[in-house]
Amino acid sequence: MKAPLSWIKEFAELDNNLSPEQISQRLIQLGFEVEDTHVVGAGLEGPLVVGKVLEITELTEFKKPIRFCKVDIGGSINGIVCGATNFQIGNHVIVALPGAVLPGDFKISVRETYGYESNGMICSTKELGLGEDQSGILVIDETFQPGMDAFPLVNAGDVVFDLSVLPDRGYAMSIRGIARELASSYGVKFVDPATRDFNLPNSKGEPCLGEIVAPEACDVLVLRTLEGVDAAKIAPWEIRRKIILAGMRSISLAVDITNYIMLELGQPLHAFDRAKISGKIIVRTALPAENLTTLDHVQRKLKTSDLLICDEEKALSIAGVMGGLDSEVSFATSQLVIEAAHFNPSIIAGSSRSHVFSSEASRRFERGVDNKLPVAASKYAASLLLKHGGGTYAGEAILDNSPKPHRILMDVNMPSTILGFEITPKQIQDCLTSIGATVKGTKVLEVEVPSWRSDLTAEHDLIEEIVRILGYQNIPSTLPITPPARGLTHHQQLKRSIDRFLAARGLVEVLNYPFASHSDLEDLLLDSNDDRTRLPRLANPISEEVPFLRGTLLTGLAGAARRNISRGSEDLALFETGLIYMLGKESPTVHVGTDRKPSPSEIDSLEQLLPAQPQKIGILLTGNRQPASWWSKPIAWDYLDAINIGKEICDLLHVSTQISSQAHNPWHPGRVAQFFLNGVVIGHAGELHPRVIDNLGLPKRSCALEFDLTLLFSLAPEVTHGNPILSMPVAKEDLAIAVDISVPTSQIMRALKEGAGPLLESIALFDIYVGDQISTGKRSLAFAMKFRAADRTLTADETAQAKMNAFKAVESEFGATLR
Structure with a gap:
């Protein structure tokens, strides 16, 4: 605006x-x-006068239109070369004489061009600094005589x-x-310009009548009929200057006046050629398969949701959006019907978007227009048209079904309570009165909302208006009192420690949008029964391609990896922490009224409607973890790297998890580790399934990890105790056993630790053998064990007994044998 x-x-x-x-x-x-x-007119200087075009010579020997014009500038006639063709002999124009300077430091001088001496310049709107239109010369009305100073017409210096x-x-x-x-x-x-007295003569003739067939879409319709109007006349310069400054083009008398009133009052108007109207004007919705050619010469297929202005035979315009070509006002028009109405904003917005066309009228209607303006605005338009175009007033048709003014009750103390500082009743009264509201009452205020403020519907809207008028900058600034030594929460500390650990290990943190599509789930080969497929759908998604909230971090990480790979970076180690969203299997139906505060049980029921939102950590490894160099070959990331990072995260949080090999999409079934504790799965790590890698467009053998941080944090101890530094000597023992190849190494190590007891300080696997020297289906595992006591040197018997206890534990649980 x-x-x-x-x-x-x-x-x-x-x-x-x-x-x-x-x-x-x-x-x-x-x-x-x-x-x-x-x-x-910033920078406009020098002689600027009104001129009258006396002669025009068309110079046809050039590729573009060129004219040599003789212009009366009052007392003398100047020859001026001009490239515009939108003016004719007799038109009054604005001329910049030699010595003038136009905006942009464009200096005017006498010069020889196209074989003629050009003594000045006939100016366009843009050249005068009035607006951006430079399609042609600015033609003014004939009331301004040649030789007059044109500076007052431009009103240079206006802002x-x-x-x-x-x-x-x-x-x-x-x-x-x-x-x-x-x-x-x-x-x-x-x-208020809408309250002025727009005098109209007594009606003489038959006015065009109206009918509203769609009252839910239009509650006010005003039609004013004029006869004998000279539509070819030019609107007064003052009107044209204002609409030009407001960013619109001057087109014709009828269009300029309706645009002028729309800009001044905010009420869009439309002028119809009555000679092209059959019978009365009807407001209705579009019929099936109905078409309309609009003013932009586009034939539009109308939808049954479109609201139309019609006559008894055809559609005349899309209400509130654009007029129709068949009823357009031309310079030959003598009978006019001025239409002013109040429409349902959502219906106008729907038509504007469905036809992908936004007009000055639709932008106002869809935001809400004063329902009391159609009568005043149409009367104003009719009076200006009769004044400047002549003719007679044939009468009006007014259909007004607008609702009564809306009233809001507000406790006089509520603004102070909500805003946090004292607002006196007088301040409340003054603020609301200044926006046009009527205020009654003392303790409980009854506020009658003005017709132009359809956005004020409830108590909080009034409070917002009060603080806006008082000034947001005048709200006292009060810092909250923070309890000392609060710092980060335990979970925040744990998350930060993980972030720092991964960054120190060379991984790069990324932040992705939390949106997903069904194709993402298909790319990950997720079964329809998988919890990660029950995604909440957004009511207003940023894109229809990603209408859901994500159920896994891996798709976002894959997208980030693809963008980097497309730019030549294939060796990646990315991680992200964030929420995922999963709907429950059943969504309870809860109905809570707005007449009271919900009960605790109702609040609990409402919270059950929310999707589960656990915090996860995702890691994606692609390419090489060590690039090629002159001293070594490249070393690629593999599934053991992903599993080891998972172990290190658990160790960092002091959570003793167990690991098993368990197929789980989207990982490779033979190269994935499942991390769990007490039967509860914490996450998975390993190499992605080859089909998933192809679907996601990642390098072969890419690896990934995804853990449930919410669960991990709940298992992490609040306080951790460091191991004491012992001075007693360590006793070392090796233990080699044969066990079924199907038994996970992690389970064997767990049993060994439990069997060895408190004297075992550490245990490490240092050899795996499968071959001819061991039975089929078996494998040999060799462990290095360290034993130590805090208060004494262990004897050989104590060490041997602890080692034997460890063996007996795996013998009993897994049928292991010594080697």
Whole structure:
């Protein structure tokens, strides 16, 4: 929304000493985003006069249109070469004479061009610094005589604020709304342009009648009929200058006046050629297979959800979005029907999006327009058209089913309670009155919301308005009182220790979007019964390609890896910590009213509707962990590296997990380790399944790990005790056993530790043998064992007994034999 300061000051009595920067800052404080501040005619200097075109000679020997014009500039006639073709003999234009300087430091001088002497320049809108339109020469009305100083017409020095208006503040898409905001903020007088007396003559003729067939979509329809209007006349320069400064083009008398009123009041209007209308005007929804050719010469296939303005035979326009070509007003039009209406914002927004077309009208209607404006705005338009285009007033048709004003009850102490600082009843009264509300009551206020503020529906909306008008910058700043020595929580400390450990090991942390698609699950070969496939669907996803919240970190890591690989980095070690989301098997139905606070049981039931959100850690290893060099070959990441990282994470948290080989997608069934404790699975690590690797576009033999950190953190002890440094000598023993090849090494080591007892300090596997010297289906495992006592030197018998106890444990549990 572009708002000229001079136009704002017509309705808000702002102090002339206020600088544009101060006003811009105040608009920001009121919640507007000031995208740009433009000074009209910045840099414009020198003689600038009104000229009248007397002769035009077309120079046809050139590739582009060139004209030599003779222009009366008052007292003399200047020859000027011009490349525009949108003006004709008799038109009044603005001429920059030699010595003038146009915006951008463009100096005008007498020069020889195209075989003629050009003594000045006929100016366009852009060349004068009024706007961006440079499609043709700026033609002004004939009331300005040749030779007049044109500087007052340009109004150089005026300031235009380019504002971004939030979707819930449709009232501010007008000069009326912005002027009201500034007047309220500065505490100055505001004159509402919608309350002016727009005098219309007595009706003479047959007005066009109307009918609303879709009352849920349109509650107000006003039609005003004019006859004998000269639509070929040019709108007054003051009107055209304002709409040009507001970023719109001057087109014709009818279009300029309706656009002018839309910009000033915020009410979109549409003018129809009555001669092209059959019978009365009807507001209805589109019929199946109905089409309409709009003003942009595009034939649009209408949807039954589209709201239309029609006559008794055909559609005339898409309501609130764009007019139809068949009922367009032309320069030959003499009978006009001015249509003003109030539409359902969501219906207009739906039509605008379905036809991929956003107009100035639709942007206002979909944000909400004052339902009291159609009567005043249409009357204003009719009076201006009769004044500047002549003709007679044939009458009006007014259908008004608008609802009564909305009322909100608010406790007078509620603003202070919500905002955290004292707001007096007078401040509340002044703030709400300044936005046009009517306030009654003392302890409980009854606030009647003004018709232009459809966004105010509840108590909290009023509180937001109060603090906005008082100024967010005036809210007292109070720092919260933090209990001393709180620091990080235990879980935060554990997570940070894992992050630092992995970073020290050479892994790089990544952050991915928590979104997923069904194809991601298919890429991982996940079964339909897998918990990771029960994903919550987002109501408004960032993209329909990823409409779900993720059930695993691995797809995001794979995406990050692919992006790096595509840029030439194939040797990767990535990790991510984050939440995953899984729906429960059954979603209970809970209905809680808004008339009271939910009970604890109802809150528990509502929380059960939320998906489970455990924190996970994911790791992805691709390519080589040690690159090739002159002294060694490259060493690739393998599944043992992933498993060892998992062990180290568990050791870091002092959680003694068990490991087994258990097939689990998306890992390779023979190269995966399952980490568990007391029968509860913590996670998996190993090499990814070859099909998964192909699906994800990763290098062969890529490895991954995914652990449940929420579960791991719950198992980690709050306090850990370091092992004492013992001074007694260590006793070393080796133990070689034969055991079935199917028994996991981790289970054997667990049994050995339990059997050896407290004297065992450490145990390590140092040899595995499978061959001719051992029975088929068996393998030989050799362990190095260290024994030590804290208070004495162990005897040979004590060491031998502890070793034998360890063997007996694996013999009893797994049928192991000594070698």
